[in-house]
Amino acid sequence: MTWLLLSPALGLAALALVPSESGGRVRLVGTLGTLPPLALAVWYYVAGVPRETETATWFRMPLGGGPTLELTYRLGWDGITAALVLLTAIVSTAAALAGWNVKKRRKTFYALLLTLEIGLLGAFVARDLALFFLFFELALVPTFFLIGIWGRRERERAANRFLIYNGLGSALMLIAFGLVAAVAAGNAGAAVVTTDFERVAQGLAASGAGEALRWTAFALLAAGFGIKMPVFPLHTWMLKVHAEAHPAVVMMHAGLLLKLGAYGILRFGFSLFAAEFETSAPVVAALGAIGLLYGALIALRQTELRLVLAYSSLSHMGMTLIGMAALNETGVRGAVFQMVSHGLVAAILFLIVGCLAERTQTTDLADLGGLAKPVPFIGGMWMLGGLAALGLPGLSGFVGELLVLAGAFGPLPWAAVAGLVGIVLAAVYMLRAVMGVTFGPLPERFESLRDARFEEALPAVALAAFIVLLGVYPSVLESTVRPAVEHLMRGFGG
Amino acid sequence: MNAMRAQDWVSLLPEGILIGISIILLVFDLASPDRRWKSRAIGWLSFAGIVAAFVATAAIGRTAETVRLFGDSVVVDAFAVAFKLVILTASGLVALMSVGTVRKPDVPVASEYFCLLPLAVAGAMIVVSSGDLVTLYVGLELMSIATYVLVAVRKQTATSAEAAFKYLTVSGIASAVTLYGMSFLYGTAGTTNLEAIGRHLPTMSDRFDGLLIMALALVVAGVAVKTAAAPFHAWAPDVYQGAPSAAAAFLAAVSKVAAVGLLIRLVVGAFGPHHVFGQVASAMIALVAATAMIVGNAVALRERNVRRLIALSGVANAGYLLVPLAVHAGQPEAVGALTDVTVFYALAYAVMTVGALAVSAAVAAAEGHEDMSAFAGLYHRAPLTAWAMVVLLMSLAGLPPTGGFVGKLLILLDAVRSGMYGLAAVLAVTSVVSFYYYFAVARQMFLRTSGGPAVSMSAPVGATVAVCAAATLALGLYPQGWTALWP
Numbered sequence: 001m002t003w004l005l006l007s008p009a010l011g012l013a014a015l016a017l018v019p020s021e022s023g024g025r026v027r028l029v030g031t032l033g034t035l036p037p038l039a040l041a042v043w044y045y046v047a048g049v050p051r052e053t054e055t056a057t058w059f060r061m062p063l064g065g066g067p068t069l070e071l072t073y074r075l076g077w078d079g080i081t082a083a084l085v086l087l088t089a090i091v092s093t094a095a096a097l098a099g100w101n102v103k104k105r106r107k108t109f110y111a112l113l114l115t116l117e118i119g120l121l122g123a124f125v126a127r128d129l130a131l132f133f134l135f136f137e138l139a140l141v142p143t144f145f146l147i148g149i150w151g152r153r154e155r156e157r158a159a160n161r162f163l164i165y166n167g168l169g170s171a172l173m174l175i176a177f178g179l180v181a182a183v184a185a186g187n188a189g190a191a192v193v194t195t196d197f198e199r200v201a202q203g204l205a206a207s208g209a210g211e212a213l214r215w216t217a218f219a220l221l222a223a224g225f226g227i228k229m230p231v232f233p234l235h236t237w238m239l240k241v242h243a244e245a246h247p248a249v250v251m252m253h254a255g256l257l258l259k260l261g262a263y264g265i266l267r268f269g270f271s272l273f274a275a276e277f278e279t280s281a282p283v284v285a286a287l288g289a290i291g292l293l294y295g296a297l298i299a300l301r302q303t304e305l306r307l308v309l310a311y312s313s314l315s316h317m318g319m320t321l322i323g324m325a326a327l328n329e330t331g332v333r334g335a336v337f338q339m340v341s342h343g344l345v346a347a348i349l350f351l352i353v354g355c356l357a358e359r360t361q362t363t364d365l366a367d368l369g370g371l372a373k374p375v376p377f378i379g380g381m382w383m384l385g386g387l388a389a390l391g392l393p394g395l396s397g398f399v400g401e402l403l404v405l406a407g408a409f410g411p412l413p414w415a416a417v418a419g420l421v422g423i424v425l426a427a428v429y430m431l432r433a434v435m436g437v438t439f440g441p442l443p444e445r446f447e448s449l450r451d452a453r454f455e456e457a458l459p460a461v462a463l464a465a466f467i468v469l470l471g472v473y474p475s476v477l478e479s480t481v482r483p484a485v486e487h488l489m490r491g492f493g494g
Numbered sequence: 495m496n497a498m499r500a501q502d503w504v505s506l507l508p509e510g511i512l513i514g515i516s517i518i519l520l521v522f523d524l525a526s527p528d529r530r531w532k533s534r535a536i537g538w539l540s541f542a543g544i545v546a547a548f549v550a551t552a553a554i555g556r557t558a559e560t561v562r563l564f565g566d567s568v569v570v571d572a573f574a575v576a577f578k579l580v581i582l583t584a585s586g587l588v589a590l591m592s593v594g595t596v597r598k599p600d601v602p603v604a605s606e607y608f609c610l611l612p613l614a615v616a617g618a619m620i621v622v623s624s625g626d627l628v629t630l631y632v633g634l635e636l637m638s639i640a641t642y643v644l645v646a647v648r649k650q651t652a653t654s655a656e657a658a659f660k661y662l663t664v665s666g667i668a669s670a671v672t673l674y675g676m677s678f679l680y681g682t683a684g685t686t687n688l689e690a691i692g693r694h695l696p697t698m699s700d701r702f703d704g705l706l707i708m709a710l711a712l713v714v715a716g717v718a719v720k721t722a723a724a725p726f727h728a729w730a731p732d733v734y735q736g737a738p739s740a741a742a743a744f745l746a747a748v749s750k751v752a753a754v755g756l757l758i759r760l761v762v763g764a765f766g767p768h769h770v771f772g773q774v775a776s777a778m779i780a781l782v783a784a785t786a787m788i789v790g791n792a793v794a795l796r797e798r799n800v801r802r803l804i805a806l807s808g809v810a811n812a813g814y815l816l817v818p819l820a821v822h823a824g825q826p827e828a829v830g831a832l833t834d835v836t837v838f839y840a841l842a843y844a845v846m847t848v849g850a851l852a853v854s855a856a857v858a859a860a861e862g863h864e865d866m867s868a869f870a871g872l873y874h875r876a877p878l879t880a881w882a883m884v885v886l887l888m889s890l891a892g893l894p895p896t897g898g899f900v901g902k903l904l905i906l907l908d909a910v911r912s913g914m915y916g917l918a919a920v921l922a923v924t925s926v927v928s929f930y931y932y933f934a935v936a937r938q939m940f941l942r943t944s945g946g947p948a949v950s951m952s953a954p955v956g957a958t959v960a961v962c963a964a965a966t967l968a969l970g971l972y973p974q975g976w977t978a979l980w981p
Contacts, residue, residue: 130903137894138895163930164926164930168923168926175906182907
């Protein structure tokens with residue numbers, strides 16, 4: 001797995017050798033740089049990793065007369081990680097191709113993109129609290145620059161807002177991690193304060209820590225990840241990013257970074273705070289339902305395509321949250337499926353938004369229309385993405401939503417009803433967006449538009465293929481995710 | 495008093511080297527004819543002296559033996575060695591930076607500057623290895639008086655003169671306040687030896703409690719001025735702005751760390767053993783630390799001048815540095831943990847601040863002003879410098895993988911483990927606030943463009959920046975590398 005983490009660095013090294021004046025070669029090398037991690041991710045996904053965990057002591061530091069602080073370099077692998085790593089690799093390559101229309105400072109763009117990929121991959125495989133945090137922050141800094149340098153007019157404000165919100169989320173997360181590590185070690189009377197995830201979990205369970213302490217840590221952790229996911233009402237930063245950043249960056253952001261928040265809740269919330277999560281499940285589901293309905297309703301009224309998609313992201317993450325709050329295997333599997341599916345769907349939709357924006361210089365629904373005629377391929381892909389987003393059977397979105405709802409109907413029927421309403425609304429707003437772009441009268445100035453170039457068509461077709469594959473043959477993903485979810489759910493009574 | 499053994503004298507070698515080199519340079523400066531290269535040569539010699547002192551201290555640290563000299567007034571223990579290593583590292587970097595920045599036309603008395611620098615460092619080292627109020631104060635004054643001159647060397651510039659005057663007055667008053675507090679301590683305990691005071695206080699009747707609390711408050715306030723911790727920080731932005739950048743780096747890195755060391759020595763040694771005063775001291779320092787973190791970071795949000803920005807960031811960092819002391823003030827037995835946590839962050843802080851000041855000095859020199867916009871488009875003009883600055887800024891903001899992150903993590907864990915949740919929360923949240931202004935600089939460098947002049951750095955300044963950035967990364971990726979040097 002260390003190879004997986006190092007593989008984007010290969011691209012970084014190659015990139016360093018290319019002079020930044022030859023822009024064509026820079027983008028080619030940058031894109032090729034995303035292939036080694038993709039190959040490794042596919043290989044690991046299909047054949048499994050050579051070793052399920054890799055552990056090394058990162059550093060040990062004696063705290064004077066007190067215990068020794070030990071941070072470990074510990075990587076782990078399971079179905080959920082496998083799915084998200086593969087998603088990361090796919091979307092990164094797609095985003096690298098989508099970034100071909102970047103005009104300025106290509107070398108920096110690809111260097112940051114590859115660094116971001118390292119951060120994301122690392123966060124998904126890390127099994128040490130401090131290591132997770134390190135990779136998480138490693139993803140934050142390049143994203144800041146990616147948003148701030150290549151976005152639209154208000155990109156700097158978007159980058160700033162991204163930084164402050166996520167910084168706050170990280171700080172809450174860090175306090176929670178510190179609290180958990182200290183409690184886990186302190187009450188066990190151990191000579192070592194460790195951040196190794198499994199030992200922290202054992203220590204915490206054995207510590208018999210007080211209710212108040214556990215709840216505080218849980219609330220901090222939930223709020224931290226809640227900002228990153230984002231959960232209503234902490235979502236405002238993400239709208240700005242969707243609206244202002246370069247489409248390739250939004251692909252990484254909506255497709256992957258948001259998933260990291262959900263992943264964090266799943267990985268850390270579930271195993272460290274099973275009891276607390278169980279008690280607060282209705283609240284979590286309610287927040288999910290609010291996000292889902294609120295996002296869907298606002299998406300109905302937006303005319304800016306990017307904002308339609310932004311609110312749609314919020315809505316879909318709400319669905320994920322409901323799935324997790326269902327606290328049964330079906331629901332959680334649905335949530336993971338939904339994460340992967342939405343990652344792919346968001347990627348393809350923003351890929352197309354990028355194509356449109358480059359050609360028409362606008363992404364306002366009011367200005368667009370009739371594009372199926374001049375650019376049939378782009379229009380078709382846009383339609384396919386839209387249909388996947390609204391959960392059409394046969395495409396990936398459907399499976400995740402079905403599982404979530406099936407899981408939620410038992411324990412939280414009202415949340416499931418909200419989910420159903422959300423799906424109906426999704427159909428309305430997505431179809432509105434799809435129709436508004438592809439059909440209707442074609443403005444004259446768009447008549448001579450050129451259809452997708454090769455580097456745009458390739459990722460679109462690939463993403464579409466995965467969306468269809470997951471839709472018609474969900475076991476590809478299901479069979480991998482299921483054992484991991486079963487393992488994760490062992491802490492719960494039901 | 496035991497007769498001093500020959501090897502005990504060896505433990506004073508580092509201070510001896512520094513004072514010796516200072517005197518030699520002074521004589522050399524007076525005796526030799528004026529040449530163009532003279533002040534540079536003196537600068538390099540002064541740097542060499544600091545390096546030699548570092549090597550000597552590291553060697554002394556190997557023996558892991560506590561040496562007490564002059565009736566327990568000088569104590570060379572693990573605490574002292576660890577702090578001295580930080581002070582010498584920071585001073586070495588400051589000296590290196592000075593060689594590149596303190597030049598004749600700007601500074602007419604460059605040679606004197608380099609003679610006084612080792613003296614100030616020696617003062618800082620005496621502070622952290624004192625076991626007695628008298629040595630504590632002597633060291634503090636040696637450091638302060640030497641730095642008054644370091645701040646004032648650009649005597650033709652108005653802002654520099656203003657800075658020097660302000661620093662002299664404020665710091666002088668602070669010294670007096672500290673001394674006043676110490677006098678109460680001596681008056682009640684009847685001795686100036688810290689350990690003796692520590693033993694004596696718990697046996698005293700509570701009639702003296704009011705007096706002792708006043709002594710404590712005065713000392714904390716006086717030293718807080720030297721560390722530039724809020725609410726005693728108002729001098730710092732003006733002084734950092736007016737002083738030569740290397741002198742500002744000395745104030746930020748060396749004198750702040752030495753003052754924190756002083757406070758630890760005094761509070762833990764004298765007040766720690768007392769069950770009530772330990773807690774009172776802890777509360778007092780926690781208050782100062784929290785105020786410093788909040789005020790420093792909040793005020794910095796509106797600051798556009800980079801030098802002043804770093805001064806305010808230094809105010810916030812004084813707060814971070816004081817957190818471990820607030821946590822352990824009442825636990826003399828935990829002084830080991832306190833030392834390790836403080837020293838690690840102090841080192842990370844010293845390295846990143848000196849580096850950041852060196853970069854800003856070079857940028858400001860090229861642009862002719864110190865507004866944040868001087869950094870605009872730095873990435874295009876000097877990409878390596880810009881990347882180094884990003885590393886330093888990330889460390890200041892407490893982001894991994896840098897020394898600043900590991901240091902803050904240690905402080906945070908330490909505070910949480912001891913149940914100081916409030917202080918831990920302030921630390922984490924104010925760190926986030928600081929993202930805003932640190933990244934504002936990064937934004938200028940990468941997101942803006944400008945046709946500003948190329949930034950040229952003299953070799954010593956470039957070396958300073960490179961060493962600082964590399965050390966910052968090394969401390970973040972392999973922190974125990976440094977602890978190998980500790981006794």
